Amino acid sequence: MTVRSWLKNIAVGDLIRRTPGFYGYFRALLQKIDHASFNERKLITDRLLETAHKTAIQTPYAHTRNIQENDYLWPYLEKETLRDAHNLFRRRSFLPLSKATTGGTTGIPLKCVRSWRSVVFEQAVFDHLAALNGVSWKKSRIAILRGETVKDPSDLTPPFWIKRHGGKQLSLSSNHLNASTISFYIEALRQFQPELLWVYPTSLKMLCRLAPEGRFELPTLKLVFSSSEVLTPEMNEQARSMLCVPIIDYYGQAERVCASYSTRVGEHYFLPAYGHVELVFSYDDPEFDFYEIVGTPYWNEAQPLVRYRTGDYARAPKGLTESEISEICLGIRPFFGVSGRQSDYLISPEGGRLKGLGSIVRDIPDVVQMQLHQTALDTIQIHVLPMPGYSQETEKLILHQARQKIPESMKIEVVCVDRLYRTKRGKAPLVVRTIAS
Missing domain, CATH: 3.30.300.30 (ANL, C-terminal domain)
Incomplete structure (x- = not known):
């Protein structure tokens, strides 16, 4: 049985996502690194990276490349390589694994596997970021407007949502949200009275743009958590104005190699405890420099990836020095956000x-x-x-x-x-x- 199927059960799912021991350690680490200096962060992450390398060396991929334990000059890992030889990157595990296939928005669908610790760490990150905004992810009533399959997309008769986790979560279908159904969505949200709204940015955009007379209020709402797509600054500003709550703009990937977040428009910070970040200059325009994001995850022993090219670009100020880039990678200095994907051409x-x-x-x-x-x-x-x-x-x-x-x-x-x-x-x-x- 996979973790994904176990999560359908609230008691077992919560135990997995917040496994005692793992979870407490991760929350403490996230809090510690938030208050750490550049040198302290560098010391912590260097140790984590060393452990990640030792784990990755045990994969068939490392053996085929003849990578030694003290060899830190790993080559960049391309999506095509992971797609075509995904089994070479896996390690055996006696614990249940979370398996997933990416949706192919990068043009290259991938098979991904996550270890138990990786699942727990991801939940610890979500809980940590929500707590920074005074919200308990675990205790909140959560409305989810993401990729849930609620019913046949051609069936346009309500309801377009399902209650789960003992009625504490309302999962709404993004596929059915349009001008003719928006009133049903707004009424369902108002009746549910969510404290946290977890969305795809494109779904948030439709929710706000389609709201009658451009007005949409949820008195109980405390926080919006946007992830899995690019949230534009314009949409961020509009949603903040309409919903009158903070918005966390979270960046990650299905491969879970690194992550960043923003609580202010135009200020993104990498999470140094999540994974090692490299920024590789790619191109520029009259306003910004664009760096491809390369990541090495710290917590996924089941599929340890090293120097993985995400195909995503960090939008940064022009003319950064090497020390300033290092500060961005360690979450000390902000960048402007993630701009587009390698496949957006x-x-x-x-x-x-x-x-x-x-x-x-x-x-x-x-x-x-x-x-x-x-x-x-x-x-x-x-x-x-x-x-x-x-x-x-x-x-x-x-x-x-x-x-x-x-x-x-x-x-x-x-x-x-x-x-x-x-x-x-x-x-x-x-x-x-x-x-x-």
């Missing part, structure tokens, strides 16, 4: 990869959300969820902004739809390519 007929596409969908009025679909090398469809004020002028603005990133050799068509494409995990990626990449 279009392929031009000339063979180039068009990136920085977030600006196309930014600051468009009378639109709930947009998504870029590449159906051929020379054809882009922009799928739009329109609001009542949507007009030809809106469409002209969309086309104008798209042309700032997409060359004339590619046709652009704006298509109004009633729902966006979502992966099996309920995520709505910015770019959907149905051509070979």
Whole structure:
């Protein structure tokens, strides 16, 4: 039996996620490192990294690469390598494992395995961050608007939610949230009276944008926890204004190699106790430098990965020194946030990869959300969820902004739809390519 199936039972699930011994140690470590200096953090994380290396050396992957115990010059680990040879990265465990398959938003679906300690550590992180904002994750009534499969997506008759964990959790379907169902969602949330709202950013965006007259209040709500997708600064500001509660913008991956969080718009901090972070310069624009995030997890003995290239980019100030980058990696100095993914690109007929596409969908009025679909090398469809004020002028603005990133050799068509494409995990990626990449 996997941990995932055990978690369906509240008593057993809570015991696993907060296993005595592991859980208490992790909470204490997170609190200690929050108050530690740069040198103290460096000492702690160097020891954790050394242990992670010793664990990873025991994998078949290390044996095939002839990596020795004192060899710290591990090569970068690509997603394709993990996908094609995932069994080489696993270690045996006598404890139940949590197994998952990523939804493929990076373009490369992966099979992931997590150890018992990794599951407990993740819950300790969630509890720690909530506690920093005066909220108990364990005791709160939690509404979840993420990737839950509640019913057939074509069934548009309420309810679109299920109560779980003795009525303390309300799991709502992101797939059914649209203009015709928004009133049911708002009423269900008001009746449930959540203290914590755990969301995908794209679902939070739809919830706020579709709310009648742009108003949405939940008097009992204390905290919003946003994760698993990129929360844009604009959406962060709008949700804070509407819901009048703090928002934790949490960044992680299915591979669980590192993590960061933000409680203020534009200020993200890596969690140094989670995993070792390297920032590798990738590209820049007139405002920011972009660094690919490379991580080595500390707690997943079942699938220990070293120097794993996440394909995600940290948006940082221009011209950082090496010491400033080290401070960011250890959570001392903030960066601006995670911006896009390696898969968020279009392929031009000339063979180039068009990136920085977030600006196309930014600051468009009378639109709930947009998504870029590449159906051929020379054809882009922009799928739009329109609001009542949507007009030809809106469409002209969309086309104008798209042309700032997409060359004339590619046709652009704006298509109004009633729902966006979502992966099996309920995520709505910015770019959907149905051509070979």
